[in-house]
Amino acid sequence: MTVSAFAVEGLGHRFGQRRVLNGVSFAIEPGEFTVLLGLNGAGKTTLFSLATRLYAQGEGMIHVFGMDIRERALECLRLMGVVFQQPTLDLDLTVEQNLFYHCALYGLSRREAAERIAAEVVRVGLEERRRDKVRLLSGGLRRRVEIARALLHRPRLLLLDEPTVGLDISSRQFLLDHVRQLCREEGLAALWATHLIDEAGDGARVIILHKGEVRADGGAAQLLGETRASSLRAAFETLVQERAAA
Amino acid sequence: MRPIHYLRCLIGVSIREWLRFLNQRGRFFSALVRPLVWLAIFATGFQFVLGVSIIPPYDTYIPYSIYIAPGLIAMILMFNGMLSSLSMVYDREMGSMRVLMVSPLPRWFLLTAKLFAGVIVSVLQAYAFLAIALIWEIEPPWYGYIAVLPALILAGLMLGALGLLLSSAIRQLENFASVMNFVIFPMFFASSALYPLWHVKEASLWLYRICQVNPFTHAVELIRFALYGQLEPVSAAVLVASTIVFLALAVYGYDPAKGLMARRAAE
Numbered sequence: 001m002t003v004s005a006f007a008v009e010g011l012g013h014r015f016g017q018r019r020v021l022n023g024v025s026f027a028i029e030p031g032e033f034t035v036l037l038g039l040n041g042a043g044k045t046t047l048f049s050l051a052t053r054l055y056a057q058g059e060g061m062i063h064v065f066g067m068d069i070r071e072r073a074l075e076c077l078r079l080m081g082v083v084f085q086q087p088t089l090d091l092d093l094t095v096e097q098n099l100f101y102h103c104a105l106y107g108l109s110r111r112e113a114a115e116r117i118a119a120e121v122v123r124v125g126l127e128e129r130r131r132d133k134v135r136l137l138s139g140g141l142r143r144r145v146e147i148a149r150a151l152l153h154r155p156r157l158l159l160l161d162e163p164t165v166g167l168d169i170s171s172r173q174f175l176l177d178h179v180r181q182l183c184r185e186e187g188l189a190a191l192w193a194t195h196l197i198d199e200a201g202d203g204a205r206v207i208i209l210h211k212g213e214v215r216a217d218g219g220a221a222q223l224l225g226e227t228r229a230s231s232l233r234a235a236f237e238t239l240v241q242e243r244a245a246a
Numbered sequence: 247m248r249p250i251h252y253l254r255c256l257i258g259v260s261i262r263e264w265l266r267f268l269n270q271r272g273r274f275f276s277a278l279v280r281p282l283v284w285l286a287i288f289a290t291g292f293q294f295v296l297g298v299s300i301i302p303p304y305d306t307y308i309p310y311s312i313y314i315a316p317g318l319i320a321m322i323l324m325f326n327g328m329l330s331s332l333s334m335v336y337d338r339e340m341g342s343m344r345v346l347m348v349s350p351l352p353r354w355f356l357l358t359a360k361l362f363a364g365v366i367v368s369v370l371q372a373y374a375f376l377a378i379a380l381i382w383e384i385e386p387p388w389y390g391y392i393a394v395l396p397a398l399i400l401a402g403l404m405l406g407a408l409g410l411l412l413s414s415a416i417r418q419l420e421n422f423a424s425v426m427n428f429v430i431f432p433m434f435f436a437s438s439a440l441y442p443l444w445h446v447k448e449a450s451l452w453l454y455r456i457c458q459v460n461p462f463t464h465a466v467e468l469i470r471f472a473l474y475g476q477l478e479p480v481s482a483a484v485l486v487a488s489t490i491v492f493l494a495l496a497v498y499g500y501d502p503a504k505g506l507m508a509r510r511a512a513e
Contacts, residue, residue: 052348056501074247078350088341090262092269097262104258105349105356107251 003066005030005157005189006051012059013046013212020046021212024060028191030156033183035200036193037236038209044193045085047209048161052082064157078106081150085161087142091135095126095145098134099152106153113152120148124178140171147175151182158182158190164199172199180204197233206232208239215239247351255351256359263330263363277325277371278378281318285382289314301442303474315384316470317439320462322375323368323402324433328425330364331409347500354497357410361493364409365402372398386473397472397482401465404485407492408461414499437463438470461488 007027013020021043028034038044049055051062053073062069064076089098096117103113121127124144134142143163150158158179164172176199182188192199200206200220208216208223216223216239220232229235267274289311300307346356376384376391386394412425434440436456443463447454457463464481471478 052344054344054347074350074352077348080348082348084341084344086341088345090266090342093262093265097265101258101262102345104254104261105346105351107247107254107351109254 002029004028004063005032005065006159006191007063008047008051008060009063010060011047011050011057011062013043013050013055013057019212021050024209024212024214026207026214026217028157028189030189031183031187032205033180033190034192034205034207036191036207036209037195037197037200038193039195039240042195042209043212044209045161046212048082048085048159048193051159052080053077078153079156081153081155081158083143083146083150083158083160083163085165087146089134089142089145089149092133094133095121095130095137098145099149102149103152108153116152116154117148120151124148125174138171140167140174143167143171143175144178147178156188158188159193160190161193162195163192164194164196172196197236200232208236210240252351252355255349255355256362259346259356259359260363260366263360263367267367273329274371277322278374280325281321281375282378284314284318284321285311285379285384289382299442301444303471303476309383311382312384313442314440315379316473317434317437317466319372319375319398319469320401320405320437320439320465321434322371323398323465324405324430324462326368326371327364327402327405327407327409328412328430329409330367331360331406331413353500354493357497357500358493361403361406361410364406365399368402368406369395369398387475389475390473393475394469394472397468400482400485400489401468404461404465404489404492407489407496410496411492411499414496433460433462436460437466439463439466461485464488 004027009025011024012022024043024047036044036047046055050057051064051069053069053076057070064079067076069076090101093101099117099120100110100113103116108116117130118127121130124147126141126144126148129137129141134145137145147160147163150160160179163175167175176192179188179190179192183190194200203219203221205219206216206223207214216226216235218226223232223235223239224230227235227238229238289309293310304312346360347353349356373391376386376394408429412429416425436453437460438446438457439462443454443457446457461484464478464484467478468481468485471481
């Protein structure tokens with residue numbers, strides 16, 4: 001039996017009286033590209049904050065490659081690469097300087113860091129821009145830097161919280177293709193949170209999160225079958241409304 | 247993670263702080279101009295208002311500008327400590343803090359590394375100020391420049407730790423104005439930075455007591471004595487103790503289980 005890359009079970013969270021996550025359970029296997037689809041406020045960012053230990057976890061369990069995040073937080077964090085919803089690069093530093101900083105946070109030596117940075121900037125097509133200040137880069141290119149950065153310490157699980165917000169179509173497609181390729185070729189597990197339904201296409205597994213609960217979990221084709229909808233968008237709307245009406 | 251990883255992290259965090267500082271020339275400039283304005287204008291204006299008698303560590307009558315120099319150095323350390331810590335709050339809503347917090351090293355270490363990195367920048371600014379202050383004939387003995395280094399580091403750590411603590415408690419940029427009003431100004435004025443404490447005691451006993459327990463007073467005094475190659479042990483002890491307390495509270499504040507981050511998100 002293989003160990004899931006990322007597994008949550010009965011995960012719940014509340015801010016004061018307001019419940020933002022309720023009994024969320026799912027597991028992602030190595031090499032799997034999974035889309036976590038939900039409207040704004042569905043609880044996606046809260047789930048990411050719990051998984052990255054920015055919030056303390058109360059109800060339920062989070063496991064990363066079989067390790068409980070409460071007990072072995074640092075080991076779990078080491079296996080994770082994270083792309084946050086909000087931009088987190090230093091705008092006045094160059095692409096390389098930002099990446100070196102990240103490597104230092106993971107304890108990589110200068111030489112290891114230089115080798116990995118050289119390889120990663122090529123993969124995201126930024127070798128020409130590596131000495132430019134991030135401020136000079138477009139939104140799409142900045143995102144590429146953040147994905148390159150998240151991979152520098154060779155994580156086995158990639159968490160991306162709305163990585164394509166505010167990007168044009170070609171930038172979005174580049175990022176999607178890049179991450180899906182990493183899953184396919186390197187066995188990376190990725191959880192890609194988004195509110196954009198079209199990012200869930202092409203046979204990816206989709207987990208629909210709505211008002212803090214998992215409403216559906218399966219391949220796009222499966223969701224269409226279950227809801228008898230003609231498009232993923234219609235399926236999503238059905239799933240989201242069904243319970244609201246019930 | 248082995249010790250070498252911790253060291254690499256510390257170096258990386260320091261380099262980043264340094265690069266950021268180099269990129270913000272305005273920050274360097276204003277950090278230097280602020281105390282120089284005090285020295286050039288305030289100290290000149292008050293030259294004859296405040297009678298300064300012979301008090302240790304000085305062995306003769308001194309002009310007022312010499313008296314306030316250590317206070318102005320501590321002011322540099324305070325502004326830097328507050329700015330480098332609070333920058334985490336207003337730097338894109340904790341964005342860079344998140345990056346730091348998901349690194350696989352213990353949080354107390356990450357926060358301490360951040361603190362040390364800020365202090366390196368502060369100390370260099372303090373020396374830059376001392377160099378320019380030569381124009382106003384503020385010339386401590388040569389060994390004072392060496393002896394003051396540990397005092398600058400300790401005072402910088404205390405003020406940086408206080409900044410970290412505030413950053414864990416404060417939510418937004420606009421609150422920096424409150425920090426100015428409720429932390430920086432009271433700490434600066436209710437201290438021995440601008441006037442000797444015996445002066446304060448003559449005017450008001452309760453203010454004197456406040457000045458005595460203000461850790462900023464001890465930062466100023468440690469620097470003042472160190473500039474003349476002397477150690478002020480009480481001040482050193484107070485600074486060590488307050489650094490530990492502030493840092494411990496800041497680590498608590500950034501602990502997701504107990505601290506303020508979760509509560510902040512809840513609001």
